Amino acid sequence: MKRALSLFLLLFAFWLLLSGHYDFWLIGLGLISSASAVFLARRMGIVDAEGLPLDLVPGLLRYAPWLFGTVIRANFDVARRILHPRLPITPMVIRVPAEQRTAPGRVSYANSITLTPGTISLEVSDDEIEVHALSVDAAEDLQSGEMGRRVVALEAH
Amino acid sequence: MEIASAILLLIGALAMLVGGIGILRMPDLFTRLHAVGITDTLGAAAILLGLAFIAGWGLLLVKLFLILAVLLLLNPTASHALGRAAVHGARRPWLSAPK
Amino acid sequence: MLILVVTVLLGTMGLALIRAVRGPTVYDRILAANAFTTKTIVMVTTFGFMVGEPGLYLDIALMYALIGFIGTVAVLKVSEFGNLGQTRPELPPKPK
Numbered sequence: 001m002k003r004a005l006s007l008f009l010l011l012f013a014f015w016l017l018l019s020g021h022y023d024f025w026l027i028g029l030g031l032i033s034s035a036s037a038v039f040l041a042r043r044m045g046i047v048d049a050e051g052l053p054l055d056l057v058p059g060l061l062r063y064a065p066w067l068f069g070t071v072i073r074a075n076f077d078v079a080r081r082i083l084h085p086r087l088p089i090t091p092m093v094i095r096v097p098a099e100q101r102t103a104p105g106r107v108s109y110a111n112s113i114t115l116t117p118g119t120i121s122l123e124v125s126d127d128e129i130e131v132h133a134l135s136v137d138a139a140e141d142l143q144s145g146e147m148g149r150r151v152v153a154l155e156a157h
Numbered sequence: 158m159e160i161a162s163a164i165l166l167l168i169g170a171l172a173m174l175v176g177g178i179g180i181l182r183m184p185d186l187f188t189r190l191h192a193v194g195i196t197d198t199l200g201a202a203a204i205l206l207g208l209a210f211i212a213g214w215g216l217l218l219v220k221l222f223l224i225l226a227v228l229l230l231l232n233p234t235a236s237h238a239l240g241r242a243a244v245h246g247a248r249r250p251w252l253s254a255p256k
Numbered sequence: 257m258l259i260l261v262v263t264v265l266l267g268t269m270g271l272a273l274i275r276a277v278r279g280p281t282v283y284d285r286i287l288a289a290n291a292f293t294t295k296t297i298v299m300v301t302t303f304g305f306m307v308g309e310p311g312l313y314l315d316i317a318l319m320y321a322l323i324g325f326i327g328t329v330a331v332l333k334v335s336e337f338g339n340l341g342q343t344r345p346e347l348p349p350k351p352k
Binding site: 162163166167169170171173174176177178180181186189190193196197200201204205208211212216217220221223224227228231232234235236238239242243245246 | 257258260261264265267268269271272274283284286287288290291294295297298301302305310311314315317318321322325328329332335336
């Protein structure tokens with residue numbers, strides 16, 4: 001019920017943000033649409049820890065800045081490789097362990113891997129992720145496991 | 158404010174250009190996905206942040222960050238789906254000779 | 257400044273189009289279309305600021321971002337399974 005209520009508030013805030021008209025009629029329509037969307041989502045059984053991972057949000061505030069810095073650094077590395085006249089890339093496929101306990105945690109990890117230029121998650125299974133890496137450096141960065149540990153910490157909150 | 162915005166916009170435009178060149182230069186699909194990663198992250202983020210600097214406080218700012226959040230959440234998913242579909246479609250990645 | 261950014265973005269969209277035309281595989285074309293979508297979103301946003309009517313164009317860009325992703329996934333699904341409704345054939349039905 002708490003999840004349903006927060007989903008309703010999120011949807012209604014989204015409506016207010018996009019509509020920009022704040023008269024009685026349109027706000028009423030927004031309330032009705034948000035309520036029916038929540039009703040349908042509940043009937044589909046997707047209002048759970050996987051469909052609405054609110055538990056991850058507090059940890060995300062600490063994780064996001066670190067990820068941002070990592071992504072910027074990786075960006076400049078890949079940009080240098082693209083512009084280098086000899087194209088110094090060594091593509092390889094590696095497997096990294098995914099120690100996250102929950103599905104949203106694993107998805108966050110896979111999404112972070114893909115978000116970082118130089119590594120792309122190809123296949124996600126229960127305990128490991130198959131990754132295509134552009135260079136040895138990118139692969140080694142990922143294999144050091146720092147990102148994985150941080151996503152595990154993200155879940156713990 | 159104006160200068161910060163201009164710098165960010167310039168960085169973003171350059172990143173977009175590099176990403177576009179990468180899409181053309183890279184030898185196979187999987188390496189091209191990395192090039193797309195540049196346009197999706199640094200390119201889009203720098204330009205949208207640059208615009209946020211001149212948007213002023215208000216609804217515009219929130220919407221800019223909403224677009225950025227949507228891009229940062231959905232583009233990796235699309236990249237992953239693309240790479241996975243290519244693997245399932247029996248496209249083997251071009252790999253460098255092991256040293 | 258904004259005009260420069262829009263011009264560069266249009267040029268990059270041209271580069272993505274070249275990749276879409278050259279292929280060689282269907283996945284390369286989808287990738288090019290996906291990159292094209294991202295650039296269009298950013299370009300529309302910047303264009304809105306350029307013509308001094310950002311509110312309208314931001315809404316368009318937001319909708320484009322949401323729809324473009326669905327489009328990419330839909331095309332991928334068709335190319336992998338041959339239709340839109342089917343899930344992976346070898347998987348057993350999801351347990352209740």
